[in-house]
Structure formats: C-alpha cells, structure tokens
Amino acid sequence: MAEPDYLDGDCDELIKPKKLINPVKISRNHQDLHRELLMNQKRSGEKRTIQRVWLLRTNPSCRRLWRRERGSKFSRLRRRSRRLTRRGVTWR
Numbered sequence: 351m352a353e354p355d356y357l358d359g360d361c362d363e364l365i366k367p368k369k370l371i372n373p374v375k376i377s378r379n380h381q382d383l384h385r386e387l388l389m390n391q392k393r394s395g396e397k398r399t400i401q402r403v404w405l406l407r408t409n410p411s412c413r414r415l416w417r418r419e420r421g422s423k424f425s426r427l428r429r430r431s432r433r434l435t436r437r438g439v440t441w442r
Contacts, residue, residue: 383400383404387400
C-alpha cells in the first residue's frame with residue numbers, strides 16, 4: 351500500500367490541526383473557583399467548604415455519597431418532626 355503524500359510535511363495547502371478549546375476551563379467562574387482553591391490550599395492544609403463543593407462537582411462517586419448522607423439526615427429530621435407533632439409540640 352502506498353503511503354499518503356501529506357506525511358512528508360511539505361504540503362502547505364493542508365489545514366493544520368488546532369487544539370480544541372474546553373469551554374469549561376475558559377469560563378470565568380471556573381477560573382475564579384480554581385484560583386480561590388489554590389489560595390486556600392496555600393494558606394492551610396485542611397479542606398474548606400469550597401473544596402468540598404469542587405469535589406462534588408468533579409467526582410460523581412463523592413456526589414452520590416453526599417446525596418445519600420444528606421438524604422439520611424433529612425429523613426431523620428422528618429421522622430423527628432412527625433414524632434414531635436404527634437406529641438403536640440408546636441414550633442414558634
């Protein structure tokens with residue numbers, strides 16, 4: 351099989367490939383969030399709220415775990431609220 355002639359590199363008529371632009375990475379919101387994360391990490395070694403939000407956005411397994419924990423907390427609060435309402439406790 352014959353090799354294509356564009357592999358030589360001397361053909362100027364061909365369109366050169368360009369790197370694709372990732373719209374998420376060029377967004378202002380993404381850049382600000384990333385910059386703030388880097389500054390917070392330099393100041394202290396512990397995870398801040400914004401880092402937890404970042405993990406939830408990027409890691410689907412963390413997102414599922416967070417939803418499961420949040421759901422269990424709300425269900426416990428609902429059960430407690432129903433139990434107190436049945437006993438006649440009113441909220442002011």
